[in-house]
Amino acid sequence: MPPTSEILTAERILEATEEVLRRHGPAKATVVDVARALGVSHGSVYRHFRTKAALRDAVTKRWLDRTFESLSGIATAEDLDPEARLRAWFTGLFAAKRRKAGDEPELFATFSVLAIENGEAVGAHIADLTGQLTRIVRAGVDAGTFTAADPATTARALFHATGRFHDPRYARDWEQPGVEGELEAVVDLLVRGLRARD
Numbered sequence: 001m002p003p004t005s006e007i008l009t010a011e012r013i014l015e016a017t018e019e020v021l022r023r024h025g026p027a028k029a030t031v032v033d034v035a036r037a038l039g040v041s042h043g044s045v046y047r048h049f050r051t052k053a054a055l056r057d058a059v060t061k062r063w064l065d066r067t068f069e070s071l072s073g074i075a076t077a078e079d080l081d082p083e084a085r086l087r088a089w090f091t092g093l094f095a096a097k098r099r100k101a102g103d104e105p106e107l108f109a110t111f112s113v114l115a116i117e118n119g120e121a122v123g124a125h126i127a128d129l130t131g132q133l134t135r136i137v138r139a140g141v142d143a144g145t146f147t148a149a150d151p152a153t154t155a156r157a158l159f160h161a162t163g164r165f166h167d168p169r170y171a172r173d174w175e176q177p178g179v180e181g182e183l184e185a186v187v188d189l190l191v192r193g194l195r196a197r198d
Contacts, residue, residue, distance in 0.1 A: 008040055010048045010058070017059045022106065026113045031055060057121055060114040064125040067096045068132070075132035082140030083191055086158075089136060090187050093129070094165045094174075101171040112168045130155045137194070146194040158190055 016037045020029045031052050035042040049055035074080075074089045101108045115122050133155035140146030148154035164170045165183045173179060 008038065008044055008048070012038065013045055013048050013055070014059050014062050017055055018063070018107070021059070021110045021114075022104070025106070026056075026110050026117075056114055057118050060111060060118045061121045061124070063111050064115065064121060065128075067093070067100075068125065068128045070096050071129070071132055075135050082136055082143055082145050083195075085136050085139070086133075086191065086194075087187055089132065090162055090165070090183065093162075094180075094183055097166045097168070097171075098174040101168070101174060108168070108171065112171075115168070126159070130159050133158055140194065144196055147196045148194065154194070161190060162186055 013034065017029070017034050020033045020037055023029075024033060031042045031045050034055070035045045038045070045055070049058060071089055071092050074085060074092050077085055077088070080088065100111075130152070134152045137146055137148050137151040137154050137158070141148050141151060146154075162183070164173065165179075165186070
């Protein structure tokens with residue numbers, strides 16, 4: 001079997017970092033802990049990630065990207081009309097965020113702290129998500145279903161209008177009875193505002 005250092009990859013380091021964060025939280029997790037979990041020296045970890053901050057940024061981006069990837073199929077689903085795609089996208093976003101918060105609340109809290117520390121990753125994540133929304137809105141405009149002078153501006157407004165259903169600050173509300181109906185009511189209102197007028 002080759003030495004561990006030969007098969008050490010950035011992906012393995014990120015997986016181990018996530019596990020260390022799960023166990024110790026962001027305040028106590030160290031690069032030494034990650035290296036120990038991998039059975040390598042901390043210098044081996046630093047060969048892939050030059051600083052602790054770079055490692056934390058990468059693991060935060062990886063965690064945020066999972067939501068983006070889970071929604072990309074909806075954003076590009078040509079078999080759905082734009083209105084159905086928009087509704088499915090918001091439902092999918094809410095489900096993904098709620099699953100993260102509910103399945104592992106400690107890890108969700110940890111990554112919420114890391115995301116606040118790493119505004120650049122959060123900004124990129126929001127840009128990715130609003131990019132998907134822009135694609136849906138543009139498809140609706142092209143199909144004559146939606147009216148939007150600027151699909152990108154409209155997408156950002158839609159994203160902000162639904163913040164209660166995806167912003168981690170509202171995570172406690174996501175398990176309240178009737179929350180799915182509240183999301184549906186908000187999306188209904190937004191869709192009515194987007195519909196093209198005859």
